[in-house]
Amino acid sequence: MTDTADPVRMRHRELEKIANAALRLGRSLMESGACVRVVHRGMVLVAEGMGAEVTGLRSGYASLAITVASGGNTITRMTGVGRHGVDQRRDLALRALARSIAESGGSSAQVQRHIDRILKGTARHPAWLVAIATGTACAAFGRLLGIDWPAFAPVLVAGSLGQFLRHRLFVAGINPFVVAAIVAACAGTLCGLSARVAGSDTVATATIASILLLVPGVPATNAQTDIMEGYPTVGSARAVGVVMMMVFASTGIWFADALLGVHR
Amino acid sequence: MIDLLAFDPQAVLHQAFFGAVAAAGFGVLFNFGPRNLAWCAAVGFAALAVRTLALEAEWSLEAASFAAAATASCIAVACRRPLGAAANSIALAGCIPMVPGAFFSQALLGFLALTAPHADDAQQILLSSLQAFLRVVFTLGAVGAGLAIPSHLFRQPDF
Numbered sequence: 493m494t495d496t497a498d499p500v501r502m503r504h505r506e507l508e509k510i511a512n513a514a515l516r517l518g519r520s521l522m523e524s525g526a527c528v529r530v531v532h533r534g535m536v537l538v539a540e541g542m543g544a545e546v547t548g549l550r551s552g553y554a555s556l557a558i559t560v561a562s563g564g565n566t567i568t569r570m571t572g573v574g575r576h577g578v579d580q581r582r583d584l585a586l587r588a589l590a591r592s593i594a595e596s597g598g599s600s601a602q603v604q605r606h607i608d609r610i611l612k613g614t615a616r617h618p619a620w621l622v623a624i625a626t627g628t629a630c631a632a633f634g635r636l637l638g639i640d641w642p643a644f645a646p647v648l649v650a651g652s653l654g655q656f657l658r659h660r661l662f663v664a665g666i667n668p669f670v671v672a673a674i675v676a677a678c679a680g681t682l683c684g685l686s687a688r689v690a691g692s693d694t695v696a697t698a699t700i701a702s703i704l705l706l707v708p709g710v711p712a713t714n715a716q717t718d719i720m721e722g723y724p725t726v727g728s729a730r731a732v733g734v735v736m737m738m739v740f741a742s743t744g745i746w747f748a749d750a751l752l753g754v755h756r
Numbered sequence: 757m758i759d760l761l762a763f764d765p766q767a768v769l770h771q772a773f774f775g776a777v778a779a780a781g782f783g784v785l786f787n788f789g790p791r792n793l794a795w796c797a798a799v800g801f802a803a804l805a806v807r808t809l810a811l812e813a814e815w816s817l818e819a820a821s822f823a824a825a826a827t828a829s830c831i832a833v834a835c836r837r838p839l840g841a842a843a844n845s846i847a848l849a850g851c852i853p854m855v856p857g858a859f860f861s862q863a864l865l866g867f868l869a870l871t872a873p874h875a876d877d878a879q880q881i882l883l884s885s886l887q888a889f890l891r892v893v894f895t896l897g898a899v900g901a902g903l904a905i906p907s908h909l910f911r912q913p914d915f
Contacts, residue, residue, distance in 0.1 A: 583845070700862070720900075
């Protein structure tokens with residue numbers, strides 16, 4: 493009997509397409525900063541909207557797996573997950589797509605096309621604006637921590653340049669933890685020296701404020717959310733990632749301190 | 757009993773304003789759309805105002821952060837209709853200025869200083885580093901709990 497004449501194998505192929513579409517949406521959500529509950533709900537909406545029943549989901553920090561069923565047939569597929577970033581507009585677009593598939597259905601090709609469009613076409617702020625906004629946020633954070641006005645501009649400039657450098661290093665494919673150490677060393681040194689030249693009395697606090705762009709605030713709260721909601725594996729992995737990121741960022745600051753004495 | 761007349765409005769406004777700026781700035785980094793950036797700033801303003809008021813009333817940083825995060829989450833719950841699925845993310849962005857990253861750095865740098873060949877005043881460094889580290893853990897926990905409790909009680913839909 494040929495493949496096309498075997499109804500069971502045909503059903504498996506359809507189920508595989510559904511599983512792959514759900515996995516791709518889940519992976520994209522996870523890479524956009526969603527917590528596991530949202531990722532799972534999105535995958536279920538897509539699979540059910542396409543006509544399958546979800547009988548199992550498994551989430552790890554670096555992979556997702558789904559089992560979908562229809563009648564007596566089931567199929568399990570797994571996919572890897574890339575770097576966990578935060579992209580709120582992409583996250584919202586993916587949620588809207590999942591909702592729309594749940595309401596109106598869609599073929600596998602249509603769903604994959606929609607996901608392609610979202611991944612390639614979601615608007616992003618220009619890199620220069622992100623850099624300036626991030627530097628401004630670091631300077632504002634610094635004011636909350638008590639830096640004086642002479643340190644404000646050095647934190648703003650060092651934070652902006654730090655974000656720009658981070659963006660360039662990410663584009664070059666450098667490991668995120670290594671990026672954190674490099675950015676912390678560069679931004680901390682620049683900020684410490686320029687705050688001292690500007691006559692600041694809060695050089696140490698300003699130096700730390702200039703690297704606050706590296707603090708993974710969203711993963712830190714996602715870690716708690718995941719653990720609270722019954723996904724301790726991903727939650728713990730996220731927490732370890734947060735600690736590692738801070739260790740590397742602090743190493744960068746420590747290096748700047750040792751090299752130039754900016755943190756004294 | 758909280759004495760509202762004893763507060764320094766300028767200090768509260770200062771903290772709230774810079775909380776709004778920090779929330780909006782990190783909102784740009786997280787790729788929020790222009791409309792939602794304004795909401796991030798508003799929620800950041802409210803959260804930091806509440807935290808500053810609570811700190812001025814001599815609450816601990818952890819309790820003040822919990823109250824501020826719960827306020828941000830309640831705003832997200834109350835404004836669910838205009839905010840849509842972005843409500844929870846906006847509440848989170850408003851709380852980002854309260855994430856104690858500076859204490860984390862202080863704790864780690866303190867621990868590094870302890871291992872220096874000739875650590876001066878090691879006991880004091882250890883104590884201050886431990887204090888900073890515990891403050892990080894408890895404050896992060898307070899922010900997370902403050903964000904989670906209202907949204908779970910009122911069952912915020914994610915989609």
